[in-house]
């Protein structure tokens with residue numbers, strides 16, 4: 001983690017992250033936006049009932065920006081994040097990732113874009129049960145055909161950073177819930193993606209471990225210009241993001257940063 005990417009300050013001055021401007025078609029309409037979601041709606045059909053979870057959500061994230069998404073349980077945070085990461089299709093709307101419309105790509109192209117540009121931390125870790133922690137974290141690099149020793153080295157370093165240096169050969173079922181989550185964060189960061197989409201990455205962690213996992217994400221943000229979009233209930237974490245969005249009744253809206261919250265004691269989650 002040495003070479004800086006686009007520095008956050010430069011980028012933020014040049015780019016109006018809320019502008020969301022540019023052409024709607026595939027292509028680098030606004031090269032500095034790593035993520036540009038427009039008019040995203042999602043409904044689920046349950047028999048005769050249509051559940052509208054997202055209604056016209058718009059969100060754009062510049063290089064090196066840090067964004068939090070908050071909202072009550074069941075408000076649609078995971079649904080939104082999965083649509084942003086190309087894991088679920090919107091009912092309507094468009095998501096440009098690094099200038100490409102992720103939902104209009106073939107499965108193969110989408111997989112490649114995700115592997116190249118996105119680090120995804122699932123709410124429930126999704127580690128592969130038959131592989132060790134080290135193998136799980138190395139996997140995204142192996143998928144892109146990195147040499148095995150290099151992939152294992154990068155995975156080991158990140159696992160050490162999240163305090164799992166003594167658990168490299170453990171399978172997921174041999175790890176605690178928080179350890180699994182830390183391994184999942186390491187897996188999302190190992191490719192040094194342009195953007196990390198993280199669904200409650202500190203949800204199962206105590207204060208100290210939440211701090212170290214989040215510290216690692218912030219370091220990547222600072223040093224490499226990695227953008228962060230983090231779903232969280234943790235107000236201390238949300239306060240360290242530059243912008244906070246809230247989902248309520250299917251609507252995504254930006255909040256003014258509530259500086260009052262900064263003084264509240266950290267309780268973890």
Ligand SMILES: Nc1ncnc2c1ncn2[C@@H]1O[C@H](COP(=O)(O)OP(=O)(O)OP(=O)(O)O)[C@@H](O)[C@H]1O
Nearest residue numbers: 044051053071072073074075076077078079080123
């Ligand atoms: N595949 C699905 N089919 C039907 N309804 C779904 C589906 N996925 C999610 N939902 C519904 O959409 C709503 C939003 O779910 P989502 O998982 O996005 O919430 P969330 O904000 O992430 O909640 P939490 O904080 O509890 O993780 C919920 O009411 C859920 O029941």
Ligand SMILES: [Mg+2]
Nearest residue numbers: 077078079123
């Ligand atoms: Mg969720």
